[in-house]
Amino acid sequence: MVATKDVIKGAGALTPDSPLLYTYKSLSKGAVIAVVLATAAIIMLALSASFAVFKKLSNLKKEKNNLDQISSSITKSSLNYKYEILEKATDYFNSSRQIGQGGSGSVFKGILPNGNVVAVKRLVFNNRQWVDEFFNEVNLISGIEHNNLVKLLGCSIEGPESLLVYEYFPNKSLDQFLFENSRTQILNWKQRFNIIRGTAEGLAYLHQGTKKRIIHRDIKSSNVLLDDNLSPKIADFGLARCFAADKTHLSTGIAGTLGYMAPEYLIRGQLTDKADVYSFGVLVLEIVTGRRNNVIRE
Numbered sequence: 377m378v379a380t381k382d383v384i385k386g387a388g389a390l391t392p393d394s395p396l397l398y399t400y401k402s403l404s405k406g407a408v409i410a411v412v413l414a415t416a417a418i419i420m421l422a423l424s425a426s427f428a429v430f431k432k433l434s435n436l437k438k439e440k441n442n443l444d445q446i447s448s449s450i451t452k453s454s455l456n457y458k459y460e461i462l463e464k465a466t467d468y469f470n471s472s473r474q475i476g477q478g479g480s481g482s483v484f485k486g487i488l489p490n491g492n493v494v495a496v497k498r499l500v501f502n503n504r505q506w507v508d509e510f511f512n513e514v515n516l517i518s519g520i521e522h523n524n525l526v527k528l529l530g531c532s533i534e535g536p537e538s539l540l541v542y543e544y545f546p547n548k549s550l551d552q553f554l555f556e557n558s559r560t561q562i563l564n565w566k567q568r569f570n571i572i573r574g575t576a577e578g579l580a581y582l583h584q585g586t587k588k589r590i591i592h593r594d595i596k597s598s599n600v601l602l603d604d605n606l607s608p609k610i611a612d613f614g615l616a617r618c619f620a621a622d623k624t625h626l627s628t629g630i631a632g633t634l635g636y637m638a639p640e641y642l643i644r645g646q647l648t649d650k651a652d653v654y655s656f657g658v659l660v661l662e663i664v665t666g667r668r669n670n671v672i673r674e
Contacts, residue, residue, distance in 0.1 A: 419511055425584040455518055455528075459535030462486060465495050474549060485544060494529060497540040513538070517613045520586055526580030526601060526611040545609065551597035554666055567606050568663050575600055579656055583649040584608075588618040591647055596636050596653035619648060635670030 397512045465486035466473050476483035481499040488494060517528045532539040547553075550571065553563055563571070575595075582590040592599075593615040601609040628647050630637075638654035642648055658669050 377524070425637070455514070455530040457530045457532045457541055459532045459539065461489065462496050462539050462541065464533070465489075465494070466498075468496060469519055486541075494546040495542040495544045497542065499538045499540065499615065505625070516616050516618060517592060520581075520590075522573045522578055522581045522585070524608055524610060525581065526609045542611070545601045545603050547602040547606065548605065549598050549611075550600040550602060550608065550663075553602065554597055554662060555668055561662075562605070568606055571602070571606065571608045572663055575656065575659065578608065578610045579652055586618075589647055590616055590618045591650060592616050592655075593647070594632050594636070594650050595659060597654055598632050599658060600659070 413459060463469070464485040465488050469482075469484055471486045473486070474482055475485050475495065480495055484496045486494045486496040498577040512530065514531055517525065525546075527543045529541040529543060531541060552563065555561055579592070579595070579644045582592060592610065592613065594612060595610070599610065599612045601611050602610060609670075616626060619669060627645055630642060630645055631653075632641075632655070636658050641651040641654075662669055
């Protein structure tokens with residue numbers, strides 16, 4: 377019987393010191409560690425995702441509250457226009473009333489019930505950036521007045537799209553006087569000089585005449601309107617930014633029109649009033665030569 381036990385033991389029965397049992401224990405320990413690590417990783421990913429979603433929702437809620445506050449203040453102010461009134465004033469945005477087209481929307485001629493003629497900018501928002509630009513424009517220029525800046529008369533935020541209301545200029549924009557083949561009037565040198573000087577005075581007011589320096593960021597011929605006397609009016613403040621006088625620059629995202637943007641701003645994203653000065657210099661060259669700056673000629 378003892379011999380039989382010895383034979384069985386010698387045949388490979390499992391003992392505490394058996395290599396096979398040691399390997400089994402090692403594999404079990406490794407599997408447990410793998411499961412624990414995988415579970416921990418999944419939990420960490422879930423927590424990270426939850427935190428990101430929570431932060432995103434918090435930011436959206438904060439932005440919504442800010443926009444709601446601004447919307448409420450606009451609705452209660454003299455800037456507010458009823459959407460229905462502006463809709464009728466433009467003949468329900470009839471294409472025959474359209475007087476301009478930009479990257480952020482179309483501009484229509486409107487006749488209010490009191491007979492006043494206005495320009496209505498129709499903005500169809502499809503992203504957060506355009507919403508920000510709308511309120512940015514309202515906040516920046518609703519409180520400033522200058523002979524060479526387009527005056528914002530009001531806005532509407534109650535309808536399916538938001539509307540901006542400006543004073544109306546029948547002569548439209550400078551680019552149509554400079555570049556359109558169908559133009560009926562050629563600007564003489566005195567008129568060109570007056571346009572250059574008036575635009576410079578408007579920019580100087582933005583940079584030095586307000587409590588905070590305002591940088592337009594999109595000075596170009598299509599954003600300079602002309603009144604009955606061909607006096608220039610700087611328009612479209614959707615991309616404008618302001619910063620305190622004690623700051624040397626503002627770090628911001630790149631925005632503007634290629635061909636008018638200062639190289640240092642385009643490369644580094646550091647915004648100063650010199651960005652507008654560069655754009656103004658390009659505009660002066662266009663006024664003097666009568667040629668677009670960003671058109672390749674053979």
